Amino acid sequence: xxxxxxxxxxxxxxxxxxxxxxxxxxxxxxxxxxxxxxxxxxxxxxxxxxxxxxxxxxxxxxxxxxxxxxxxxxxxxxxxxxxxxxxxxxxxxxxxxxxxxxxxxxxxxxxxxxxxxxxxxxxxxxxxxxxxxxxxxxxxxxxxxxxxxxxxxxxxxxxxxxxxxxxxxxxxxxxxxxxxxxxxxxxxxxxxxxxxxxxxxxxxxxxxxxxxxxxxxxxxxxxxxxxxxxxxxxxxxxxxxxxxxxxxxxxxxxxxxxxxxxxxxxxxxxxxxxxxxxxxxxxxxxxxxxxxxxxxxxxxxxxxxxxxxxxxxxxxxxxxxxxxxxxxxxxxxxxxxxxxxxxxxxxxxxxxxxxxxxxxxxxxxxxxxxxxxxxxxxxxxxxxxxxxxxxxxxxxxxxxxxxxxxxxxxxxxxxxxxxxxxxxxxxxxxxxxxxxxxxxxxxxxxxxxxxxxxxxxxxxxxxxxxxxxxxxxxxxxxxxxxxxxxxxxxxxxxxxxxxxxxxxxxxxxxxxxxxxxxxxxxxxxxxxxxxxxxxxxxxxxxxxxxxxxxxxxxxxxxxxxxxxxxxxxxxxxxxxxxxxxxxxxxxxxxxxxxxxxxxxxxxxxxxxxxxxxxxxxxxxxxxxxxxxxxxxxxxxxxxxxxxxxxxxxxxxxxxxxxxxxxxxxxxxxxxxxxxxxxxxxxxxxxxxxxxxxxx
Amino acid sequence: xxxxxxxxxxxxxxxxxxxxxxxxxxxxxxxxxxxxxxxxxxxxxxxxxxxxxxxxxxxxxxxxxxxxxxxxxxxxxxxxxxxxxxxxxxxxxxxxxxxxxxxxxxxxxxxxxxxxxxxxxxxxxxxxxxxxxxxxxxxxxxxxxxxxxxxxxxxxxxxxxxxxxxxxxxxxxxxxxxxxxxxxxxxxxx
Numbered sequence: 001x002x003x004x005x006x007x008x009x010x011x012x013x014x015x016x017x018x019x020x021x022x023x024x025x026x027x028x029x030x031x032x033x034x035x036x037x038x039x040x041x042x043x044x045x046x047x048x049x050x051x052x053x054x055x056x057x058x059x060x061x062x063x064x065x066x067x068x069x070x071x072x073x074x075x076x077x078x079x080x081x082x083x084x085x086x087x088x089x090x091x092x093x094x095x096x097x098x099x100x101x102x103x104x105x106x107x108x109x110x111x112x113x114x115x116x117x118x119x120x121x122x123x124x125x126x127x128x129x130x131x132x133x134x135x136x137x138x139x140x141x142x143x144x145x146x147x148x149x150x151x152x153x154x155x156x157x158x159x160x161x162x163x164x165x166x167x168x169x170x171x172x173x174x175x176x177x178x179x180x181x182x183x184x185x186x187x188x189x190x191x192x193x194x195x196x197x198x199x200x201x202x203x204x205x206x207x208x209x210x211x212x213x214x215x216x217x218x219x220x221x222x223x224x225x226x227x228x229x230x231x232x233x234x235x236x237x238x239x240x241x242x243x244x245x246x247x248x249x250x251x252x253x254x255x256x257x258x259x260x261x262x263x264x265x266x267x268x269x270x271x272x273x274x275x276x277x278x279x280x281x282x283x284x285x286x287x288x289x290x291x292x293x294x295x296x297x298x299x300x301x302x303x304x305x306x307x308x309x310x311x312x313x314x315x316x317x318x319x320x321x322x323x324x325x326x327x328x329x330x331x332x333x334x335x336x337x338x339x340x341x342x343x344x345x346x347x348x349x350x351x352x353x354x355x356x357x358x359x360x361x362x363x364x365x366x367x368x369x370x371x372x373x374x375x376x377x378x379x380x381x382x383x384x385x386x387x388x389x390x391x392x393x394x395x396x397x398x399x400x401x402x403x404x405x406x407x408x409x410x411x412x413x414x415x416x417x418x419x420x421x422x423x424x425x426x427x428x429x430x431x432x433x434x435x436x437x438x439x440x441x442x443x444x445x446x447x448x449x450x451x452x453x454x455x456x457x458x459x460x461x462x463x464x465x466x467x468x469x470x471x472x473x474x475x476x477x478x479x480x481x482x483x484x485x486x487x488x489x490x491x492x493x494x495x496x497x498x499x500x501x502x503x504x505x506x507x508x509x510x511x512x513x514x515x516x517x518x519x520x521x522x523x524x525x526x527x528x529x530x531x532x533x534x535x536x537x538x539x540x541x542x543x544x545x546x547x548x549x550x551x552x553x554x555x556x557x558x559x560x561x562x563x564x565x566x567x568x569x570x571x572x573x574x575x576x577x578x579x580x581x582x583x584x585x586x587x588x589x590x591x592x593x594x595x596x597x598x599x600x601x602x603x604x605x606x607x608x609x610x611x612x613x614x615x616x617x618x619x620x621x622x623x624x625x626x627x628x629x630x631x632x633x634x635x636x637x638x639x640x641x642x643x644x645x646x647x648x649x650x651x652x653x654x655x656x657x658x659x660x661x662x663x664x665x666x667x668x669x670x671x672x673x674x675x676x677x678x679x680x681x682x683x684x685x686x687x688x689x690x691x692x693x694x695x
Numbered sequence: 696x697x698x699x700x701x702x703x704x705x706x707x708x709x710x711x712x713x714x715x716x717x718x719x720x721x722x723x724x725x726x727x728x729x730x731x732x733x734x735x736x737x738x739x740x741x742x743x744x745x746x747x748x749x750x751x752x753x754x755x756x757x758x759x760x761x762x763x764x765x766x767x768x769x770x771x772x773x774x775x776x777x778x779x780x781x782x783x784x785x786x787x788x789x790x791x792x793x794x795x796x797x798x799x800x801x802x803x804x805x806x807x808x809x810x811x812x813x814x815x816x817x818x819x820x821x822x823x824x825x826x827x828x829x830x831x832x833x834x835x836x837x838x839x840x841x842x843x844x845x846x847x848x849x850x851x852x853x854x855x856x857x858x859x860x861x862x863x864x865x866x867x868x869x870x871x872x873x874x875x876x877x878x879x880x881x882x883x884x885x
Contacts, residue, residue: 006763010770014777021781025788050731052803116856124854 041072066170095168107132107687123177142172194625203250208600221677228272237309243270259641288315301329303586304385306602323364337661366549388587398493407540429536436540437467457483573620647676705833713878718809732846736839738800747831750814
């Protein structure tokens with residue numbers, strides 16, 4: 001009797017203390033933790049490596065462990081736990097396994113291995129028998145670890161993930177001794193950047209948009225064109241445009257180019273992109289669930305469109321504001337029709353806007369709306385991708401005479417005329433001169449030729465070798481009959497009584513010592529003034545961002561800009577400005593640069609904005625490989641390459657193309673594309689596919 | 696017996712894991728990673744010192760006084776379980792830093808036989824309050840020592856070529872047996 005009473009008393013006391021304590025010491029805990037804990041075996045066995053079931057559940061919620069963490073409860077519980085994690089709007093995206101190494105097993109052997117057929121066993125001997133220290137060993141531990149049959153060893157000896165079967169349990173990642181299998185959500189994939197410890201081919205290291213080039217070329221080779229499009233689109237939403245206008249810095253670093261001609265990477269991109277457009281259907285682009293955050297993107301050019309595209313896919317609501325009637329920015333109004341047809345561009349932009357991006361056109365920041373109105377309308381962050389639209393002046397006498405234009409002004413007005421604004425028509429002269437040596441200058445001369453100008457010349461103060469324009473563009477202009485006046489610096493513009501331009505006086509130059517940019521500085525020759533007759537003059541000597549909006553606002557006046565008028569990002573990798581909720585990217589951050597540079601900047605800014613919106617610190621990528629190459633990956637020789645000509649770009653014949661604005665460059669034929677894709681050696685950091693050289 | 700001998704006896708000679716074979720489930724469960732093993736060791740020290748002293752107090756001043764000694768086991772279980780739960784809640788709210796280090800191990804200890812074993816041993820050997828405090832600490836330190844030793848060995852076993860049927864827990868048990876044999880050398884020292 002006493003015993004019973006005593007136990008009752010003890011029970012009541014303990015219960016009371018605990019219930020009071022649970023009230024007093026209450027701390028908020030993610031409800032998913034207890035939900036997941038209930039799904040585990042509850043044995044506290046520690047078999048998962050965590051200290052008990054609640055610790056494991058907390059780890060799952062924190063993303064440190066996978067849903068299949070409980071080894072006792074089995075696959076069913078794993079799915080149930082995955083479902084618990086899935087209902088959370090932030091993580092509803094499926095997590096999938098992806099193999100990072102595409103060809104490491106083809107690296108040379110260091111030694112002969114005859115041990116147990118297990119990657120982990122082999123790794124314990126000097127990190128595996130391959131010379132490559134980071135790549136796949138190919139003995140398939142991951143395949144054995146997968147309980148869902150989602151992995152197979154592919155024909156090339158490395159694991160291939162079947163995404164429809166993969167549940168993202170992470171067993172393959174955990175067993176892989178080389179850490180080349182990553183379990184990531186789509187968002188994590190979209191936001192990953194080149195790191196110096198990753199398996200990256202030289203082309204992918206060099207591409208400003210960091211596209212996984214070897215992967216998409218391999219997909220083209222295997223006939224998986226849709227896969228290739230998706231691979232490109234994980235990094236670059238403007239593949240049709242880039243496939244046409246990109247000066248492909250990647251090809252300069254192509255290892256095949258060391259012994260042979262580089263692989264025609266950009267034409268293969270265009271081939272895949274055109275395949276999608278011509279197939280008549282758009283590939284579905286998945287987006288993460290809505291986050292409820294609002295972002296304003298100012299400027300609908302390549303950087304703005306890219307930033308909007310990635311933010312939308314990450315689940316944020318995006319509105320693009322643009323001062324022009326249509327989106328596209330410089331690639332619509334600066335790049336002429338014959339290089340990038342407006343129909344193609346429109347198809348591409350429509351695809352991006354179809355994700356659910358709102359647009360407001362014909363509104364200029366600082367004039368029609370401002371920072372205060374954006375903040376008042378509930379935007380949580382702002383991306384400034386205003387581009388570089390202000391032409392530099394030559395600062396010489398007479399440059400404002402009638403029939404004198406600046407490059408961007410001319411190209412924009414002409415593009416708008418072509419798109420229906422006939423009141424902007426520019427009268428074309430007979431003898432035209434364009435000052436400058438960049439792509440804008442080349443675009444101007446090639447446009448003038450097509451508009452019927454009889455004589456078109458380029459006046460450039462250095463030589464052809466120093467011209468910053470793409471070589472193919474220079475060559476095309478030469479073929480089309482443009483005259484080049486090198487080593488000529490304009491001195492003054494001569495006009496008649498009506499104020500119209502009739503001549504351009506220039507000084508001849510000599511090349512002197514190299515300047516800061518490494519190019520030899522032109523020095524004028526005394527008394528060498530020469531006059532050429534012109535009745536139309538275009539100045540295209542460079543352009544910078546137009547930051548006049550700063551004068552029209554109080555808060556925006558604090559936005560830091562550099563002396564070149566570019567918007568000053570605190571860190572060129574995060575692209576956050578001194579006003580924390582304003583981010584920048586593209587030409588407005590770098591000064592006039594490549595389209596693909598703007599795309600890379602747009603994605604970088606999207607990552608920072610995503611960090612900012614989700615309350616994380618805005619920090620650069622760890623081990624970031626920002627505009628650098630990994631040591632030891634740039635070879636000087638590649639033995640064993642059998643020379644093969646690269647695919648020639650099909651072009652319209654000169655006499656046809658100079659009379660019209662039809663697209664001058666054509667897409668590769670299917671057979672040529674497949675042949676070209678098999679020229680790719682599938683390089684990684686130190687290995688490349690020697691066996692395929694003969695192919 | 697002096698305190699020094701008591702400590703040596705509890706840590707080495709009568710090591711709770713390797714000589715008395717109590718608390719084998721966390722010994723195998725939390726020894727896969729050195730980090731987990733260290734955390735668990737510290738948590739056991741923390742809880743055992745608390746549980747050892749409180750159960751001694753309850754036994755001496757409640758159970759003996761009311762002549763309820765036969766309820767010892769069941770009372771100890773209830774008291775230890777409540778105590779651990781209470782400590783967990785207290786730490787979570789008041790000392791989050793300590794909770795981050797030890798907290799996740801606490802529920803694991805609720806059902807740990809090593810804890811109950813030490814409390815019972817303290818009573819059986821008729822220790823004084825100070826002695827049972829020291830013994831509780833020393834037993835727990837022995838637990839932590841064995842666990843950390845074992846985790847170090849197991850981390851190395853991961854790299855070794857173990858025949859398939861013996862992998863993971865099996866080789867763990869074999870290893871545990873060998874370490875226990877080694878600890879047999881301490882027998883008869885004190």
